[in-house]
Amino acid sequence: MYGASTLVHHFIRDHAAEAARELENCSLDDLAPFFSQIPTELATALLNTMESSTAAACLDRLPAEVAAGGLGGLAADRAAHLVRGLTPEAGEAILEALPDEFASHMKRLLRYREDTAGALMDSLVFTVPPEVSSGEAISRLQATKARVLGYVYVVDREQTLAGVLSLAELVGADDGISVASLMRRELMFLRTGDSVTSVLAHPSWTDYHTLPVVDEQSLFAGALRHKSLCHMAGQTERLLHPGQAGTALGELYRIGLSALASSALGAENLQPPTDDRSRSRRE
Numbered sequence: 001m002y003g004a005s006t007l008v009h010h011f012i013r014d015h016a017a018e019a020a021r022e023l024e025n026c027s028l029d030d031l032a033p034f035f036s037q038i039p040t041e042l043a044t045a046l047l048n049t050m051e052s053s054t055a056a057a058c059l060d061r062l063p064a065e066v067a068a069g070g071l072g073g074l075a076a077d078r079a080a081h082l083v084r085g086l087t088p089e090a091g092e093a094i095l096e097a098l099p100d101e102f103a104s105h106m107k108r109l110l111r112y113r114e115d116t117a118g119a120l121m122d123s124l125v126f127t128v129p130p131e132v133s134s135g136e137a138i139s140r141l142q143a144t145k146a147r148v149l150g151y152v153y154v155v156d157r158e159q160t161l162a163g164v165l166s167l168a169e170l171v172g173a174d175d176g177i178s179v180a181s182l183m184r185r186e187l188m189f190l191r192t193g194d195s196v197t198s199v200l201a202h203p204s205w206t207d208y209h210t211l212p213v214v215d216e217q218s219l220f221a222g223a224l225r226h227k228s229l230c231h232m233a234g235q236t237e238r239l240l241h242p243g244q245a246g247t248a249l250g251e252l253y254r255i256g257l258s259a260l261a262s263s264a265l266g267a268e269n270l271q272p273p274t275d276d277r278s279r280s281r282r283e
Contacts, residue, residue, distance in 0.1 A: 005037075009038065012038070012042045012045060013042060016045035016046055016048065016049050017049045019046060020046050020049045020050040020051075023046065024050060024051050024054050028054075028057050028058060028061060029061075031054075031058045031061075032058055035058055035062055035066065036062060036066050040070060040072075043069065044069075044071075044072075044074060046070075047059075047070050047071065047074060047082065052081060052082060055085075056082050056085030056086055057085075059082060059090065059094070060086050060087055064090070064094050064097040065097050067090075067097070068094050068097035071094065071098065075124075075228070076106055076109055076122055076123055076124050077109060077119075077120050077122050079106055080109035080110055080119065083095070083106065084110065084114055084119075095107065102124070105123045105124050108123055108221075109121070109123060115197075116192060116194060116195060117190045117191065117192055117193070117196075117199050117213050117224055118192030118193065118215070120196070120224055120228055121190075121221060121223060122147060122149065122223055122224070123221060123222035124145075124146050124147055124222075125147055125148075125153060125222050126141055126146040126147060126148045127146075127153045127154070127220065128140060128152060128155070128179055129154070129155065130154050130162050130163065130178070130179055130180035131178060131179070131180060132179055133175060133176050133178055133179070134170055134173040134174065134176075134182065135175030137152065137170055137179050138171065138175075148167055149209075149210040149223055149225055150209060150210055151166055151167065151208075151212075152164070152165050152167060152170050152179075153212055153220065153223065154180070154183045159220055160218065161187060161189065161214055161219075161220040162180075162183065162185070163180070163183030163187065164183060164184055169182055170182065187212065188202075188207075188208070188211060189211060189213065190202065190211050190212070190214075190224055191213065191215070191216070192213055192214070192215045192216065192221050193216065196229070199229060200230075205226050208226075209225060210223050210224065210226065211223065
């Protein structure tokens with residue numbers, strides 16, 4: 001029979017959004033030790049969907065190495081958003097604990113004002129130069145840790161955005177054909193300084209779920225997903241559709257994840273914060 005901690009881990013792994021919603025009602029003094037004891041990948045799953053101010057307040061209370069482990073699995077835009085909510089001391093310590101490449105991308109995002117495309121974009125996006133063949137591009141893709149957000153961005157040696165093609169177009173092409181001959185050269189893009197309000201109203205979202213972003217020198221800086229944009233603007237629905245959870249997990253949710261988390265920690269109480277504690281956390 002599963003112990004409480006095993007049940008909690010399974011529930012978080014399969015239903016992170018519901019788990020995050022339940023844990024948001026818990027005391028921050030109890031959440032920090034809970035995050036310290038769960039596997040890193042589960043901490044990442046919770047941080048990815050948890051309400052931002054609660055996630056940041058929890059990270060503030062964690063050792064830098066533990067917090068960095070949870071943040072390291074997030075998209076850079078989400079991680080940077082959470083770091084903005086930390087105290088300067090905690091943010092600096094966590095950035096120091098992150099792997100160098102990821103930390104450098106984070107610092108790049110943190111240069112931009114929070115309500116801009118530059119702050120929300122993902123700068124760890126896969127790019128290829130125009131002269132390589134599709135076969136070589138696929139080999140590079142298989143070897144990289146960069147993300148492909150449905151599109152492959154073609155960037156020349158001067159870091160100028162030259163074109164774009166879909167991943168499906170790249171995979172379906174003959175190995176010897178050049179990326180330059182496949183890419184679309186007429187591009188719609190965002191600028192790092194564009195406000196969230198203007199980006200939300202951009203007409204190209206009807207045709208693309210991700211748009212490239214260029215900086216003030218018109219050099220490629222990253223890409224912004226419409227999903228990330230809406231999430232940061234508070235326009236996404238985080239709850240699962242009714243019926244998505246299985247019968248057993250639905251029963252587990254009704255029992256209350258917070259109670260199971262309490263048992264997993266060996267604590268007597270993991271209760272929703274009092275009005276005073278809720279007020280203190282918001283302040």
